[in-house]
Amino acid sequence: MPLAVLLIGITGSGKTTLAKALASRGFTRLSVDEEVHRLHGRYGIDYPEHTYLERERPAVETIRQQLAAELTAGHDVVLDHGLWTRADRTTWQATARRAGGQPVLVYLPADRDELLARLNERNQREDANALTVTPEALDDFFARFEPPADDERAVVYNGDLDTALKHWQR
Template structure:
């Protein structure tokens, strides 16, 4: 059976990192774009201007993509801890997974603005790689740029429980179908 390439689609604060860490505890290789950008450049909106993020992220994405395909070719299940806000990005990562012999599975982590604001208010007090300094205005911009997965992308809606998701992922692996 092919290794799984779990692709997480969700806005900042939707729970991607928490889920990715839970899957890593189950043996998945976790790759985090945000943590690598933080390691190299510091905190978004604090140590560098927000408008320079994408220039800083670009080489990190290339390096993470290399790790992603290397792990899949080696037969390791991988979870990509990255928002994948745009459909074109999701399609590119799915193709990279297939080319490396993996089975891409898209998991959508939907969240309401009010809940994200609550979570981000708490996270803004921290200083780690996953605690972006996000204002309500920035969150509104994020919502405007986010393209939620559509039914034809075969996403699995995150059921809110890593164990329940693990069952869905194993079902996808067994059937060779990327979604349920």
């Protein structure tokens, strides 16, 4: 049964770094942010921040279809997307199961100060994953983020990819 690694974390928590590491191990990496960037450019630069969710919706559906197709074909997949709410996590898990995949929720916690330091550096870049995030926007992100509840059985990623992969593949 192919794995669907579904990442949970606020902007800057390390999702893309982990997703790229899994891609180097043979996982198909799917990124909603990169699909939005491909279609619309940079968040807060090429379009106003307040229009992101409207631009994101069709990208989410495209990535959802790609995830299902990859799992149906027997490929392991990592979803590079924040899954900030329990409802989103439940929906993506159901998509993975319907496509014959085994969903694994992976949580990348990070505190505000750590995220601010990472985002200050990242705000200087211009790639698809370099969202320009102000401290005020980060506070808004935290207000909207729902950490996974115990009954969701999310695995907290500790930075040890080899151990995590062995655990997830059991």
